[in-house]
Amino acid sequence: MSGKVLVTPDMFHPDAVNVLKEAGFAVEFTKPTRMVTEQEVREKIADADAYVVGSNKLTAELIGAGQKLKLIARFGVGYDSIDWRYALQSGIAVTVTAGANEQSVADMALALMLSISRRIPYFDRSVREGEWTPQILTHEMWAKTVGIMGTGRIGKAVAKRVSGFDANLLAYDAYPDYTWAQQAGVTYVSKEQLLSESDYVTLHLPLNEDTNRIVDAGFLLQMKPTAFLINTARGQLVDETALYEALVQRSIGGAALDVYAKEPLPRDYPFYELDNCVLTHHVSSHTQEAMRRMSLLCAEEIVRMNQGLPPQYPIPEKL
Template sequence: MAKVIITPRSYGMFNPEVFTIWKDEGYEVIRKTGPLPEEELAELIKDADALVVGTDRVSKRVLDTAGKLKLISKYGVGTDNIDKEFAELKGIAVVNTPGVNTEAVADYAFGLMLSLARHIVKSHHDLIEKGKWEKTVGLELYGKKLGLLGFGAIGSAVARRAKGFNMDVIAYDPFPNHTLATELGVTFADLETVLQESDVVSMHLPLMPETKNLISRTQLSVMKKHCLLINTARGGVVDETALYEAMKEGEIGGAALDVFQEEPPLKSPLFALDNVILTSHNASASVEAIQRMTMQSTENVLRFFNTMEKV
């Protein structure tokens, strides 16, 4: 009987029948709600055959203890929390669930744009916490220029939503999909041009050495003073210290972040600013996305071991 460790917090939340599937297929399932400390995860996977993992850090230290682990099935898209290189050296396959949260994250990114542009969150807190009943003047998104950093599945989904707001969309992507851009009326440009011309900049790039701190003080300094920065990608793509300094100096209009360099960001200086919206890595958390992530991460494991049995 193969042993599977499952750690994502929301796994099976909206389709609990998945545990019956595991039982019927003859798997032993150990369910632990993550993210787990490295020591605990290392102990758990010592004799596991597969790991279904969310945001837990699967480091070399953790993988070193894995005696018979054959597969890591990422519950989600980004695999930057997994030491894939070391996993491959140990003969451990790493797979993810592409496309499962595209619409959820695109919705959320657009929601952050609207909330930030119209100061919706601030107005709510002013009324509830301070008893203020006053007009808060914001910006319209309709007809503005949206800059996308990353034009993959999520970036292009945001572009589709922007069409309904008659926004002029420009994008930076190292590997541009010109066919899709033409279909959606999107123009490609270099990074500096996108930053200089956009009223809103939305991040949709993976975290890798080339994108770490891609947005730092130099890049922030060329943006329009009213520009809004949205990050639902990965925290490390934006230098948060530089962002704080730029917003404190009034160099950009505001920022909405769902991801951070360190999570949770317990002592971030961004907390002291009024022109920010900060949320807890929540963009992919829709009922539909959770259902898709649950089933696809499960199917990845079942398919992998079924294939092995046939070889």
Template sequence: MTTRILCVGDGAVGVDLMSELKPLESLCAEVTIIQDTDSTTLPEYMDRLALVERDGLGAVSPCRGLLDHCGQAHVIVVDGTPVNREVIDNSPNLKLVAVLRGGVENADLDALKERGIPLVHAPQRSADAVADYTVGMMIAENKNIARSHHFIIEGRWRKNYINQDYVHNMRTRTVGIIGFGQIGSRVAKRLSGFDSRIIAYDPFMDAEAIRSAGAEAVSLEELLEQSDFVTLHLRTSQATHHIIDADALAQMKPTAYLINTARSPLVDEEALAEALREHRIGGAAIDVFDAEPLPADHPYLSLDNVTLTPHIAGTCADTWHASVEIGLEELSRYLRGEPFQNRRI
């Protein structure tokens, strides 16, 4: 029997990249590739995905091409294109959904569970990109790299900054990693080259697994009190919402830096802005925000101790290629009747 695989290209993983799944046809599959016409550029992709992540699947319309072609598909492969209940209900032959990204907010998990349809994803696709970026953000904020560039563009030659007394080398610093999964563990690996002391808090990971990866397992309170850098690598959930709030910020050193390249809801933005304004912590480097693009009146924009970037930590050409490589391996395993490596449900 031929397995019909329907792939939907978008503004990130386009049709050309999706064509790298064509080798699956050697495993008795028929691969069809279509384009999501609502997501043909990276900005369109990012905007639609941000809407889904913030407001749910109902915030965007389903892909017309997917609805037109899903009826015969055994497998649907997407990156950011929504696989909502309407798509699932119109896919009577559906046996598997593959989402080629770490998050699966663009798939209706409840509808899939009702049908007993598994979903695989690519939790590690952007892990290297985000890990690299996180360490870069630590150094940029501590060493005033972005601020110095900004001042030179303005024609100002400035060498002294408000954190002058606590600009340090990474070798002498303690870095606290909150969330020690695919990204957090990679951050630790990179920091080992700087000889930083690395501590980690992850309520879902065994302490021995953290130690074997080169970090010291500690409580959240210990991490906040001891760290010179606190970096977040958790997914958003009810348990992690505002894990960094006013109380958590009050536990941090007055010279510590907060780094968030993960998800905005992990941090109480109002509390962080106040802590930075009053210099109760040393600084912050932020790549994710409650409202994106950042509003012109956002309090972060008036601060002199924060580095801001427009949600690009995982944006890397290698990320999109990794997505397809992971998807190819998972789908090959499926077609060979082997267990999945990255099954979400």
């Protein structure tokens, strides 16, 4: 069958392009995710058999413009930017790159924990500016309590890493995996207990109606005044106004954020002025290894479609 594959993520790996071309597909790129317009997608998706989409919004109208479209391969695991209901109703499969970026994101979560508790960005800037401030004290991660909210693949990978710090591991999940928890030395507790006891609260929840802005003023008030919040999941999990107030008032120890409610960040983003937070720009999964794995998974899903096989990693939602 073959045909055309439209690709938006500019980090789509050349090895995956080769896989698609060897399967007989023509591969066409749009502008990168941050630059692509709906008009460009509308024009180029018209004759596409599959679309590898980034985090750009894919509406019902744009999906409907794909007259030959059979598969939407999300370059990542979050698909809240895709009108997946319309896609499934139209007989178009939607897939994610499950498991492809878990190690990279887990690495980043750990890196952010260390960065905020040891104030690494501050010391880096201080040295570069000619200052010498060894009198400033920071915090160890060793033997602390780490609360993991969401124990899917990434949350479990974080637990494995943090266990090396002899940490007390607590977890909260709507669907606990007790078998894994027993083997990993993790204790499932209520959200309230996790917040009141954890020195680090790391978010690995999906974004849905129940989790949207789950980190609100009430959530933050339950945290220890010395605790750190880490978010490598979805920016919309956090009420940023409430978090800003908590950081200004120092009712929590600090926060390290890789994702935000609105991206890219505006120039007047109020968090810039704070010294008790670490900010990175949605790069948790941006490693060479993860990008290649994600690209190849998307390509494999498209090849399977071409062979009449069901997808390996369809989204879990059903009509």
